Amino acid sequence: MSIEPRRPPLQFVLRLKRALGGKAGWNGLAVQIAFAAILAWIAYEIVANARANLQTQHIASGFGFLNYNAGFDVSQSLIAYTNSDTYWRVFFVGLLNTLLVSVIGIFFATVIGFVVALCRLSPNWLVSRIGGIYVETIRNLPLLFQILFWYLAVLAALPGPRQSISIFSTFFLNNRGLIVPRAVGEPGLDPFLAVLAVGIIAALGVRHYARRALFQRGQMIRIWPYVLGLIVGLPLVATLIFGWPFIFEVPQLKGFNFAGGARVIPEFVALTVALSTYTASFIAEIVRAGIMSVHKGQMEAGASLGLSRGTALRLIVVPQAMRVIVPPLTNQYLNLTKNSSLAVAIGYPDLVSVFAGTAVSQTGQAIEIIAMTMGVYLLLSLTTSAVMSIYGWRINRSLAA
Amino acid sequence: MKRVSLALTLAAAAAALSVQAASAQTLKTIKDRGMLSCGVSQGLPGFSSPDDKGNWTGIDVDVCRALAAAVFNDPTKVKFVPLSAKDRFTALQSGEIDVLSRNTTWTVSRDTSLGANFTGVTYYDGQGFMVKKSLKVNSALELNSASVCVQTGTTTEQNLADFFKGNNMKYEVIAFGTVDETVKAYESGRCDVFTDDASGLYASRLKLANPADHVVLPEIISKEPLGPMVRHGDDQWFDIVKWTLFAMINAEELGVTQKNVDEMLKSDKPELKRVLGTDGNLGEQLGLTKDWVVRIVKSVGNYGETFERNVGTGSPLGIARGVNNLWNKGGIQYAPPIR
Structure with a gap:
């Protein structure tokens, strides 16, 4: 406990002055109010001006169009x-497609990025050169070019539906995408899912107990047989009692395309692959910088305790590096989300393509639609950075403790 | 002091924003600029496409050249702005272009809520389907479960949905931003079918590696009257664009061609004298000159000449006049009289 010098409490007006005007006091406050007023006035002028111009040209405005039928397919x-759903529905369809490609892209970009960074830092000459070549090639080629490469050069080169590459006659790969059997729910599905959830929660409980036993009493408990029993054994028993949880519908060639089964469209694959490999090359450099920023004495200390290189990295170096990695990593996540709007070039129906593209030209309401789209990207970006800030704050707290 | 000047700058910027209201003086703006700004496609042979020297040709391009001829007596005073289907209306609304002459279908929603007016029909078209010959498909009704490539932001996209729904057929739509991307995806085998206005199908087929391997199916599933568009709020400019096209059609009806127009000027037929401006001041009433029709026909020819040169049997597209023939020759092209 340090002893703090006692200060006379600030008077109320003085405190208010500080809070509102900073060091400049009342002068600062006046400038702030004037500035805010000017900003508000400019915003008002922009809105009023746009509205007046729209009215003189009789261009439809307002958000009523969102309840009209869209009349096109996705x-x-x-x-x-x-196609008889509303523009609202189109908005959500586009939004979910954007989210899907962003979330999956972020996951793969992070995994590939970490692997490449560790490759580049590897003492093995060949592995580290391969990592270096990956980074220097991928990050120096324009992203749009890479998306088109994956779409037009790689995926379009696959055979047509009638000459599909078939794997056990259940999986089919062709230029219309990857067609896989689809799981169709049976009566046993609900108990199966319930039992699976119970198993996972119980397994987490066991893990928590084992960790406490390790940290508090130094007792090692082998938990994997219990976990296996809980996650695999219990659902198996449920299946025996209630019957199969689902059956698989196998796709069959019918007319031009496959009927039945589920399909991953090539536009999605091309966009996800291009976004995650491209962003991974930047993440790799961020991770490498983070790991290099940890003093090499840490690694040596780990080695002197008898830890292997991998274990020392995992337990000692990477947790300290995360503090440096997280802020620029957030930037990359935001970039990936925003770059997903390049989807329109290959016909992937993301938000920009179906809503800020098709819907704009069908309704002509560019101002409303573009404003909504901008709002969505802003919200996505702010949410991502909020989550990452919380994560960074937790790392800092645990490292400081 | 610094703060004050910043505030002043902001105020000036805001004032500048507020006075820039929609201008109703399109003709004056064009004359002051010395150039007509014309929105066209990004390359659709026969309608609007640039050649290897960057010269634009096509039936839609000729409408703009005729306008420039009527205004400036010089068909080269046009700046062509290539636009994708989904950007075209925004460009017109925002004033970036004076007229949109870009194979655009006339519909009621576009005539009203987009804040624009169609001025006439340059080409009566309809939507069709193109498939590979190897698929051995003879009718659009055999396309159940097919994958269809389409350009986004077009009436084509909506007609397609209506057609398949109306015939209880399933399909997969893949929508691309530009016509080139769409054709590329069709050619690479991503889709079984490429759909567009029939004229567009013939034009795009020319760009394919082996045009003979592809066939346009006989069904025409929609009405697609294509025409130029102007902004709401300027009746004078609306009249000029409207009557420029009518002048071309009337010229064909009267037998006035690029070659014989000087000869025709000497004619003493009252109808010809009125149209060619040797009698009366109809052109001046439009805000143009007396000899406006002469200027138009001299620079691009009459409607029939434009048609034959760009899309007709004399062009690579080889499309027959069909419904685009004059009303008194079995077609439906009909212009109100100039009098």
Whole structure:
């Protein structure tokens, strides 16, 4: 406990002055109010001006169009959608498609990025050179070019549906995408899922107990047989009692395309692969910088304790490096999300393509639609950076403790 | 002091924003600029496409050249702005272009809520389908479960949805931003079918590696009257664009061609004298000159000549006049009289 010098409490007005005007006091406050007023006035002028111009040209405005029928189809939708649904629905279809490609892209970009960074830092000459070549090639080629490369050069070169590459006659790969059997729920599905959830929660409980036993009493407990029993054994028993949870619908060639089964469209694959490999090359450099920023004495200390290189990295170096890695990593996540709007070039139905593209030209309401789209990207970006800030704050706290 | 000047700058910027209201003086703006700004496609042979020297040709391009001829007596005073289907209306609304002459279908929603007016029909078209010959498909009704490539932001996209729904057929749509991307995806085998206005199908087929391997199916599933568009709020400019096209059609009806127009000027037929401006001041009433029709026909020819040169049997597209023939020759092209 340090002893703090006692200060006379600030008077109320003085405190208010500080809070509102900073060091400049009331002068600062006046400038701030004037500045805010000017900003508000400019915003008002922009809105009023746009509205007046729209009215003189009789261009439709307002958000009423969102309840009209869209009348066009979309190739991939995570929610039920037909061409008689509204523009609201189109908005959500596009939003979910953007989110899907962003989340999966972020996951793969992070994994590939970490692997490449560790390759580059590897003492093995060949492995480190391969990592270096990956980074220097991928990050120096334009992203749009890479998306088109994956779409037009790699995936379009696959055979047509009638000459599909078939794997055990259940999986089919062709230029229309990857067609896989689809799981169709049976009566046993609900108990199966319930038991699986119970198993996972119980397994987490066991892990927590084992960790406490290790840290508090130094007792090692081998938990994997219990975990296996909980996660695999219990659902198996449930299946025996209630019957199969689901059956698989095998795709069959019918007319031009496959009927039945689920399909991953090539536009999605091309976009995800291009986004994650491209962003991974930047993440690799960020991770490498983070690891290099940890003093090499840490690694040596780990080695002198008898830890292997991998274990020392995992337990000692990477946790300290995360503090440096997280802020620039957030930037890359935001870039990936925003770059996903290049989807329109290859016909992937993301938010910009279906909503800020098709819907704008069908309704002509560019101002409303672009504003909504900008709002969505802003919200996505702010959410991502908020999550990453919390994560960074937790790392800092645990390292400081 | 610094703060004050910043505030002043902001105020000036805001004032500048507020006075820039929609201008109703399109003709004056064009004359002051010395150039007509014309929105066209990004390259659709026969309608608007640049050649290897960057010269634009096509039936839509000729409409703009005729306008420039009527205004400046010089068909080269046009700046062509290539636009994708989904950007075209925004460009017109924002004033970036004076007229949109870009194979655009006339519909009621576009005539009203987009804040624009169609001025006439340069080409009566309809939507069709193109498939590979090897698929051995003879009718659009055999396309159940097919994958269809389409350009986004077009009436084509909506007609397609209506057609498949109306015939209880399933399909997969893949929508691309530009026509080139769409054709490329079709050619690479991503889709079984490419759909567009029939004229567009013939034009795009020319760009394919082996045009003879592809066939346009006989069904025409929609009405696609294509025409130029102007902004709401300037009746004078609306009239000029409208009557420029009508002048070309009337010229064909009267037998006035690029070659014989000087000869025709000597004619004493009252109808010809009125149209060619040797009698009366109809052109001046439009805000142009008396000899406006002469200027137009001299620079691009009459409607029939434009058609034959760009899309007709004399062009690589080889499309027959069909419904685009004059009303008194079995077609439906009909212009109100100039009098």
